[in-house]
Amino acid sequence: MTITVNLQKHINDSYGIHMQELAPLAFSEKVAIITNPTVADLHLEKLLKLVTAPSVKVVKIPDGEAYKTLETIETILNELFEQRLDRRSTLIAFGGGVVGDMTGFCASIYQRGINFVQIPTTLLAMVDASVGGKTGIDNKFGKNLIGSFYQPKAVYIDPFWLSTLPDREFGAGVAEIIKIAVTLDEEFFCWLESADLKNHEAIKEAIARSIELKADIVAQDEKESGLRQVLNYGHTFAHVIELEGNYTEFLHGESVAIGMVMANNLAVNTGSLSHKDAARIKHLLEKYDLPTSFSTSDPEQFYDSFFLDKKSHSGKITFVLPRTIGDYVFVDDAKKEWVLEAIKGE
Amino acid sequence: MTITVNLQKHINDSYGIHMQELAPLAFSEKVAIITNPTVADLHLEKLLKLVTAPSVKVVKIPDGEAYKTLETIETILNELFEQRLDRRSTLIAFGGGVVGDMTGFCASIYQRGINFVQIPTTLLAMVDASVGGKTGIDNKFGKNLIGSFYQPKAVYIDPFWLSTLPDREFGAGVAEIIKIAVTLDEEFFCWLESADLKNHEAIKEAIARSIELKADIVAQDEKESGLRQVLNYGHTFAHVIELEGNYTEFLHGESVAIGMVMANNLAVNTGSLSHKDAARIKHLLEKYDLPTSFSTSDPEQFYDSFFLDKKSHSGKITFVLPRTIGDYVFVDDAKKEWVLEAIKGE
Numbered sequence: 001m002t003i004t005v006n007l008q009k010h011i012n013d014s015y016g017i018h019m020q021e022l023a024p025l026a027f028s029e030k031v032a033i034i035t036n037p038t039v040a041d042l043h044l045e046k047l048l049k050l051v052t053a054p055s056v057k058v059v060k061i062p063d064g065e066a067y068k069t070l071e072t073i074e075t076i077l078n079e080l081f082e083q084r085l086d087r088r089s090t091l092i093a094f095g096g097g098v099v100g101d102m103t104g105f106c107a108s109i110y111q112r113g114i115n116f117v118q119i120p121t122t123l124l125a126m127v128d129a130s131v132g133g134k135t136g137i138d139n140k141f142g143k144n145l146i147g148s149f150y151q152p153k154a155v156y157i158d159p160f161w162l163s164t165l166p167d168r169e170f171g172a173g174v175a176e177i178i179k180i181a182v183t184l185d186e187e188f189f190c191w192l193e194s195a196d197l198k199n200h201e202a203i204k205e206a207i208a209r210s211i212e213l214k215a216d217i218v219a220q221d222e223k224e225s226g227l228r229q230v231l232n233y234g235h236t237f238a239h240v241i242e243l244e245g246n247y248t249e250f251l252h253g254e255s256v257a258i259g260m261v262m263a264n265n266l267a268v269n270t271g272s273l274s275h276k277d278a279a280r281i282k283h284l285l286e287k288y289d290l291p292t293s294f295s296t297s298d299p300e301q302f303y304d305s306f307f308l309d310k311k312s313h314s315g316k317i318t319f320v321l322p323r324t325i326g327d328y329v330f331v332d333d334a335k336k337e338w339v340l341e342a343i344k345g346e
Numbered sequence: 347m348t349i350t351v352n353l354q355k356h357i358n359d360s361y362g363i364h365m366q367e368l369a370p371l372a373f374s375e376k377v378a379i380i381t382n383p384t385v386a387d388l389h390l391e392k393l394l395k396l397v398t399a400p401s402v403k404v405v406k407i408p409d410g411e412a413y414k415t416l417e418t419i420e421t422i423l424n425e426l427f428e429q430r431l432d433r434r435s436t437l438i439a440f441g442g443g444v445v446g447d448m449t450g451f452c453a454s455i456y457q458r459g460i461n462f463v464q465i466p467t468t469l470l471a472m473v474d475a476s477v478g479g480k481t482g483i484d485n486k487f488g489k490n491l492i493g494s495f496y497q498p499k500a501v502y503i504d505p506f507w508l509s510t511l512p513d514r515e516f517g518a519g520v521a522e523i524i525k526i527a528v529t530l531d532e533e534f535f536c537w538l539e540s541a542d543l544k545n546h547e548a549i550k551e552a553i554a555r556s557i558e559l560k561a562d563i564v565a566q567d568e569k570e571s572g573l574r575q576v577l578n579y580g581h582t583f584a585h586v587i588e589l590e591g592n593y594t595e596f597l598h599g600e601s602v603a604i605g606m607v608m609a610n611n612l613a614v615n616t617g618s619l620s621h622k623d624a625a626r627i628k629h630l631l632e633k634y635d636l637p638t639s640f641s642t643s644d645p646e647q648f649y650d651s652f653f654l655d656k657k658s659h660s661g662k663i664t665f666v667l668p669r670t671i672g673d674y675v676f677v678d679d680a681k682k683e684w685v686l687e688a689i690k691g692e
């Protein structure tokens with residue numbers, strides 16, 4: 001099946017997400033595959049058999065969020081210049097979210113923009129990074145603070161790659177699926193409560209449903225000026241958790257799981273979510289061994305870090321809170337004391 | 347007067363170029379002015395009296411093409427993060443082409459894109475960098491090889507700033523004006539032959555006409571997929587001249603002047619331009635003391651460098667050659683020996 005991401009304001013940038021066993025990909029111009037050593041060891045041989053082009057260069061970047069830096073971007077770009085890739089060349093992102101975000105960013109600034117396609121190999125990248133055109137890198141001020149909105153020409157999702165994914169990373173992907181369900185689709189949430197996502201058919205269905213729901217939001221608000229903020233449920237907290245953990249303690253999806261619980265605390269305190277629904281969400285997260293608590297040494301500093309978030313402006317921060325399961329509300333006037341309580345898990 | 351740059355495919359990105367004495371500019375959110383020490387010493391005081399915002403930060407970057415690097419971009423971005431600029435903030439590019447190109451690039455990648463406006467202070471930036479949305483930086487492989495297409499929200503052109511511009515830089519700006527006239531408008535070229543651009547009214551008219559002609563081209567081909575290549579007349583050669591001169595020997599406009607003469611050599615050899623018209627163009631360049639020759643130590647290497655140009659693909663390079671004055675032709679099958687002769691001035 002193919003899900004089309006329709007971008008209403010930039011219709012030429014619309015693209016398809018193809019969910020099927022990966023078929024041969026033929027390019028008429030030079031190609032560079034950006035990947036990391038872990039994915040390359042497991043799957044590169046298979047991919048190279050499927051990709052044909054006048055020239056195929058493989059660029060391996062170190063594995064992990066810690067390397068999602070401007071320095072790595074410069075290394076990749078230099079490799080592309082060495083290979084004399086030109087404006088008609090294509091980059092292939094072959095890996096998880098880090099590889100996808102950095103490849104997309106490189107594609108957006110190499111010679112002012114070249115084509116790229118995504119072949120995500122992690123569950124998180126399949127359900128999240130594959131839709132929305134967000135590219136970027138981290139710096140000492142926070143996560144994804146430098147980047148661009150830049151759409152791939154196509155995304156190829158083959159659940160086959162998940163066969164080698166560690167359980168912890170699988171769970172991190174499930175966190176984003178749960179995030180989508182909680183805010184946008186009660187029926188999907190109920191289905192998740194009873195489904196076993198380790199089952200091949202079930203995970204395919206969960207990926208497809210998550211992508212459809214996210215694509216629908218992105219289509220309406222490509223550049224995150226309003227509606228799209230709903231996708232940040234849990235993320236405002238998660239970004240700070242990742243920063244405090246130096247991007248190494250938790251996987252992104254794990255931080256989002258904790259962030260959702262913190263957002264739920266705030267939602268319960270402000271009356272938009274019942275204790276019962278908050279407990280159901282937490283229970284579903286625990287089913288996939290996701291962490292649901294985090295103790296910060298300094299809640300005040302944690303709070304202060306919100307204001308470096310891209311979504312903050314004029315000293316205000318907008319929280320996305322569930323309003324029952326399957327619905328949400330934007331709150332931009334949460335009192336500091338409520339937020340501190342939510343952070344502390346009170 | 348205001349000239350509107352209409353971008354047909356991205357109509358929301360259209361913007362106005364305002365040609366008048368700079369009026370007060372009021373912003374409701376944070377602002378950062380990016381400039382260099384030379385412009386700041388001469389004119390910053392005046393600008394600061396005209397700009398009002400909740401917070402105005404000035405970021406000075408070193409003067410000159412040699413600093414148009416990823417390293418300088420990182421320095422600027424860090425200053426913006428320190429000031430906690432957010433997505434509603436605005437960057438103001440106050441300077442020449444280097445300041446404009448880097449400010450635009452920073453605006454395009456800071457938090458995935460914020461607003462910027464341009465207040466060009468050099469003639470080159472007024473007629474060239476102000477139209478077209480090209481942002482970028484150089485690296486060891488060449489000029490403007492990393493960057494983005496990103497439109498300003500507005501451009502404010504006040505010829506007042508030219509009063510302090512050194513003659514050599516003025517001439518470099520005139521080179522781009524001549525480039526536009528040669529390829530697109532014979533009447534404008536004839537007018538230039540008799541005009542004195544040192545005259546205040548004449549330079550205003552020349553700037554406005556150049557912008558109108560360029561804006562019309564950009565409107566039709568925002569991302570340089572075809573027609574817009576006409577603006578590269580002289581530039582294919584100029585980029586290599588600048589690279590060989592380490593970006594210090596010639597100003598950009600001076601390299602373009604030499605590049606136009608080289609392109610004319612090729613045009614005469616291939617029969618698209620008469621000796622007489624080639625001589626008229628050279629004569630007009632000399633009127634503004636622009637260089638018209640360059641001896642490379644290694645014409646073969648000069649030729650080879652073309653293929654790193656962004657406009658090159660699949661080992662082909664497209665030359666823009668004048669076909670009489672006021673018209674042009676794209677040539678992508680020029681024999682190597684002809685090109686070598688054009689480079690050597692034969």
